[in-house]
Amino acid sequence: MHPTQKPAPVDLPGDYFSAWSEEVAAYEQEQIERYLALAAQDQAAELVAVDLYGTPADTLRCAAVYLDHHGWIQGERYRDPSALFPAADITGAVRAAVYGKPMPGDVLDGVLGWHVDMAIAALADHLGLTDTDMHLLGWLAYSSHAVTCWNDETGRTATEAITAMRAAADAYDITYTGGPR
Secondary structure: OOOOOOOOOOOOOOOHHHHHHHHHHHHHHHHHHHHHHHHHOOOHHHOOOOOOOOOHHHHHHHHHHHHHHHOEOOOOOEOOOOOOOOOEOHHHHHHHHHHOOOOOOOOOOHHHHHHHHHHHHHHHHHHOOOOOOOOHHHHHHHHHHHHHHHHOOOOOOHHHHHHHHHHHHHHHHHHHOOOOO
């Protein structure tokens, strides 16, 4: 392509989160089917770890419980990242709920990182913090930033944060699983 030519626009779905969650659900179903097929053939050495960490709604509910028990903060991800279960902001609680420990780094890799991103994106969507003009990966990064900014707004309370997480979980369940669990 010549430097003066513009690339053709990419046709992406308007609801990035739905498209991404469908892709992850298909991947998880594929892993389950592979696991069951190998188990039926009694090939224990070939069994793969099945990605069954739950839905974004499950993650948000667990993160809300984390905040209930360990405390909610503003201005940073964790009050003391070296503590076993430090007080956290929303994104820190989601990370701790998924990984089982504080994850202070900026980059999360692999399937667990996807679960963090999906839960935070579900919350951002519920709060109306989405930007459909962005490409998928940019939108996911923006979602995390938007939720952090929402968390850190002056006057925000722990009750508001925890209530929003639970409401987003219920909204996710209504939309994708037929109702709250």
